[in-house]
Amino acid sequence: MNDLIALVPHSKQEAKVEREDVKSQIDALCYERSCNNFVYFESRNHKVSDMFMWMSKSPSGPAYKFMVENIHTFDELKLTGNCLKYSRPLVSFDGHFDDIKKPWL
Numbered sequence: 001m002n003d004l005i006a007l008v009p010h011s012k013q014e015a016k017v018e019r020e021d022v023k024s025q026i027d028a029l030c031y032e033r034s035c036n037n038f039v040y041f042e043s044r045n046h047k048v049s050d051m052f053m054w055m056s057k058s059p060s061g062p063a064y065k066f067m068v069e070n071i072h073t074f075d076e077l078k079l080t081g082n083c084l085k086y087s088r089p090l091v092s093f094d095g096h097f098d099d100i101k102k103p104w105l
Contacts, residue, residue, distance in 0.1 A: 001041065003074045030058035041068075 005011050012033050017025050022040070030038055036058055044050040051071075056063035096102070 004039070006074075027059045036061075 001013075005013060012035065014029055017029075017040070022042075026038055026040060030036060038054075038056060038058055040054040040056075042052045042054060044052075051068040053066045053068050054063060055066070
């Protein structure tokens with residue numbers, strides 16, 4: 001999770017969330033921290049084979065649930081650095097992209 005947190009420059013983390021009424025607790029945390037997107041890792045029986053990752057927009061957005069099968073860290077993959085770390089790329093589209101004579105744009 002530390003590698004995932006390192007990729008997102010404005011992330012905030014919470015240590016633990018109680019199992020009862022997880023959705024309302026996450027919504028409250030998002031409200032307190034002024035954020036509207038979250039990633040939540042759910043582990044059943046403390047096994048890596050039973051790990052799920054929830055991604056959603058809080059409080060009323062769609063939620064997606066992924067099963068985590070393989071976990072590899074930056075160190076295992078020998079990734080020495082991230083050239084996009086803490087960057088915020090910007091894409092701008094202007095009227096040239098709508099030109100019929102240039103369909104490749």
